[in-house]
Amino acid sequence: MDCFSYKNGSLLAENVRVEEIAGEVGTPVYIYSKATFLDHLQKIRQAYGGLDTMICYSVKACGNVNILRFMADAGSGFDVVSGGELYRVLQAGGDPSKVVYAGVGKTDTEITEALDAGIGYFNIESEAELENLIRLAAQRGKQAKVALRVNPDVEYKTHAFITTGKKETKFGVDIERAMKVFADYGENTAVNLCALHVHLGSGGKKIDPYVGAVEKILPLIDRLRGKGHTIEAVDLGGGYGADYESDTVPSAAEYAAGIVPLLKDKDLRLILEPGKSICANAGIMLTRVLYIKRGGRKKFVIADAGMNDLIRPSLYDAFHFIWPAKVDEKLVPRQRSEDLKIDGTEVVDIVGPICEGADFFAKDRAIPPTERGDLLSIFSAGAYGFTMSSNYNARGRAAEVLVDGGKFTVVRKRETYNDLIVLER
Numbered sequence: 001m002d003c004f005s006y007k008n009g010s011l012l013a014e015n016v017r018v019e020e021i022a023g024e025v026g027t028p029v030y031i032y033s034k035a036t037f038l039d040h041l042q043k044i045r046q047a048y049g050g051l052d053t054m055i056c057y058s059v060k061a062c063g064n065v066n067i068l069r070f071m072a073d074a075g076s077g078f079d080v081v082s083g084g085e086l087y088r089v090l091q092a093g094g095d096p097s098k099v100v101y102a103g104v105g106k107t108d109t110e111i112t113e114a115l116d117a118g119i120g121y122f123n124i125e126s127e128a129e130l131e132n133l134i135r136l137a138a139q140r141g142k143q144a145k146v147a148l149r150v151n152p153d154v155e156y157k158t159h160a161f162i163t164t165g166k167k168e169t170k171f172g173v174d175i176e177r178a179m180k181v182f183a184d185y186g187e188n189t190a191v192n193l194c195a196l197h198v199h200l201g202s203g204g205k206k207i208d209p210y211v212g213a214v215e216k217i218l219p220l221i222d223r224l225r226g227k228g229h230t231i232e233a234v235d236l237g238g239g240y241g242a243d244y245e246s247d248t249v250p251s252a253a254e255y256a257a258g259i260v261p262l263l264k265d266k267d268l269r270l271i272l273e274p275g276k277s278i279c280a281n282a283g284i285m286l287t288r289v290l291y292i293k294r295g296g297r298k299k300f301v302i303a304d305a306g307m308n309d310l311i312r313p314s315l316y317d318a319f320h321f322i323w324p325a326k327v328d329e330k331l332v333p334r335q336r337s338e339d340l341k342i343d344g345t346e347v348v349d350i351v352g353p354i355c356e357g358a359d360f361f362a363k364d365r366a367i368p369p370t371e372r373g374d375l376l377s378i379f380s381a382g383a384y385g386f387t388m389s390s391n392y393n394a395r396g397r398a399a400e401v402l403v404d405g406g407k408f409t410v411v412r413k414r415e416t417y418n419d420l421i422v423l424e425r
């Protein structure tokens with residue numbers, strides 16, 4: 001579910017008309033629904049209720065500290081991939097023991113900070129990284145808990161840039177090498193090598209790869225336990241699909257129905273790192289139409305948001321449903337879909353103001369007729385939207401607004417011109 005719906009032709013975020021937000025805060029603006037975040041978290045928690053599960057929301061998907069704060073209050077742990085993300089979690093009051101830290105290139109500074117914070121697990125990607133962690137932990141007289149990232153080599157259909165679970169990626173080690181890593185480092189006192197981590201990629205729409213990964217991991221766990229190693233947890237990573245189009249991906253309950261039976265009575269704690277399945281549909285980006293332009297047979301809708309604000313269409317060829325924030329009742333979309341056919345729409349390209357051909361949000365898309373000044377909602381923009389935004393073309397980053405029931409709060413101010421140069425003197 002999400003909390004963005006039309007009432008009398010006007011788009012609401014929970015109980016707030018998004019037009020009202022745009023009027024006060026300007027555009028482009030990211031608008032998040034707190035209830036949607038919490039609902040998605042709760043659904044995952046319920047789905048995996050039969051197991052000892054730690055849910056670690058993936059900060060890189062949408063990491064505003066105000067969002068992390070209410071997620072922490074709701075009991076969420078966090079998946080971080082940098083020192084900066086760990087800093088965000090700590091600032092938000094997150095519980096460090098519920099933090100897992102992945103990433104192939106952790107620096108000494110980042111590792112030291114995570115050791116000092118006392119995070120839950122280091123998700124380790126290579127022997128070289130493990131040796132460095134051992135050195136730094138020993139220096140500080142600490143013992144770090146480690147989940148070894150294993151590459152289960154399963155097929156995961158998504159964009160090539162965001163698949164990570166095949167053999168030929170830079171992520172993790174393969175199953176045979178995992179045996180050797182445990183043999184070599186299992187007795188080391190600076191680390192407690194006690195878990196396995198897999199993360200297959202992002203944007204999948206199927207349960208099978210997860211089931212396949214668990215089926216490959218369980219025999220490995222048996223073999224490791226047979227050699228005397230204690231394996232207390234398995235971290236299945238993130239990448240669970242989000243409905244960029246209505247009802248196109250499995251629900252949390254459906255993933256769980258495939259995964260939970262395999263892990264039942266295995267004496268394993270399950271760690272999950274959901275990102276976009278929690279936040280993609282908890283956010284939209286609102287943009288205002290600046291100009292309409294005709295070129296050849298094409299009609300272009302030129303918006304005030306650009307690829308610096310939301311890069312997913314340019315980078316991943318990602319689909320985002322786009323619709324005006326105010327429409328005739330008969331043009332209210334009943335579902336979000338790439339080939340929605342409604343009478344009274346016209347086919348346009350929706351593009352941004354940036355000097356790049358890649359600066360588009362949609363091509364040949366049917367939307368209701370729009371004119372200068374109209375507001376467009378780019379749906380499912382909560383994940384990898386703001387967090388991937390930049391200042392390209394010296395554009396200040398968009399404001400972020402959090403809606404909670406009938407009220408809204410600016411949780412990040414729009415960047416000013418001065419913000420653009422403040423570090424340059």
Ligand SMILES: *Cc1c(COP(=O)(O)O)cnc(C)c1O
Pocket residue numbers: 058060061079081102103199201202203237238239240273274275276277383
């Ligand atoms: C990016 C990432 C996630 C979250 O992925 P989603 O597709 O947003 O669910 C989880 N774990 C790791 C290690 C990641 O790199």
